[in-house]
Amino acid sequence: MGNSMILIPMIIYLVVMLGIAVYTSKIAQGAKGGFIEEYFIGGRSMGGFVLAMTIIATYSSASSFVGGPGVAFSKGLGWVFLAMIQVPTAFLTLGVLGKKFAIISRKIDAVTVTDFLRARYKSDVVVILSSVAILAFFAATMVAQFIGGARLFQAVTGYSYVMGLAIFGIVVVIYTTVGGFRAVALTDAIQGIVMIFATIFLLFAVIKAGGGMEKVIDTIMVSNPGALEPTAGGTISKPYILSFWILVGLGVLGLPQTTVRGMGFKDSKSLHNAMIIGTFVVGFLMLGMHLVGVFGASVLTEGIESSDLVVPTLTIQVLHPVLAGIFIAGPLAAIMSTVDSMLILASAAIVKDLFMHYSKSEMTEKKLSKLSFITTAVLGIIVFVFSIKPPDLIVWINLFAFGGLEAAFLCPTIFGLYWKKANATGAVLSFIGGVGAYFYYTISGVKYIGMNQIVPTIAIAIILFVIGSYIGKKPDQETLELFYGKE
């Protein structure tokens, strides 16, 4: 039977999320911009704190709260060392892309990354490829996140998988549909705060349960001394760990769910503050949660059957049920805040990038808003239904989603912003070649000196982009002036 003490704080939390959606939809009705700009990018009104939190919350997913700490449990500090590669995520994306994206998206009324690519490359092939990649990879990621969340719910509360899925899955779909991007960003901010507190509680509780810092480290020294080395006793090689500087480092500059945030903030000051807050908070979450995993090894000494069960088991063992309920809201928050952002972007891909652009009919604001609500809701429901009994195809695509998005979008985005010669031929070649290479390396298992497959993938994507840009037609004068200023 389930534990209702854990359930109550969770439900209160979910009700708050729904409240926010209702509140933001009221703001949206009085918005001065058009419906599309409001619904898909929140009227470009995010301040520094919300911007920082939404980037962090979207970026941190089930893997930061459950998967990663679970691996750290057996590997030790070496895995925390690896996780800390993600500390610069916020300042890197915002510092490199933020203002450029903000200025250009205001000029061309862009609300999606595809809008930006369309304006930069003026190519239907690029637009279609980009929309398809977003829909396929996001759908797979959303299902995978839902599965992770429901399993976690099941492990911690003792209630069924489907019940967990129903409770938080429906809440995410409703608040995203009703409130649009503004609700996504605001709930992300709150979810970010919940993640911070969840991390603090659990970290302190684990250290306490282990008998204090010194004792925890002593216990690990005896049971698994390799856990105190950056190489995890020789099991984490340098080429392997260094490739994460691409996968969760520079490659993040390509993730559309992160980069689109560069279109949604209010002014330069918001961006500056978000860089500062974001860096500090990402570092805190990564360090805190992964240390929980490592220190957990001194508490759960019998070992554990699956690494994904480490965090749930620790939570139940070291926290009071009410606190456990609040804590479990942390990873659920990480999951929901990843799904909501993808849901709104997938909806934008259909409504804004494909339908509005390619349908000849003129739509009134009212019809457009109806279409957007319905699209978001239907997408959400599809994801939800898939998560109840996940089809193999979705599970399979998810293996490629994170790296695939980077392979697809990194070069077209970065080169498009900073290289005048970048053109459609380069973008298409790099897009297809990059994604193709990523699939090839992942499926075949071919590895160079133990590096993650993302490294050769990105190298191929870059080479193809440059070659394509030299072969293809130069961007026209109008595009150049729009993107790089008048001479």
Next chain:
Amino acid sequence: MKMSEKEKNRQLNKEALMTLGLYVIFFIWWYAFGYGLSGGDPGNFTYIMGLPSWFFFSCVLGWILVSIAVLFMVKKFFVEIDLEEDEKA
């Protein structure tokens, strides 16, 4: 601050390069302390606040210092440029 489009672009490129610069510095810090202080047997490591010193320097201190460095970089070198188009004015 009023800037022409050209000046804005120059400033943006400068900010992007500085960001990448800080990224590289963080990488070097992480690598140098992570691998530099961790040779030999874990029993012989130095420990700071209970943690092995390689970890304390590369991950804990590295995180705090890079946060401060971002603060400094943004306040000192980043410019509050106007994001709206200003050529109509």
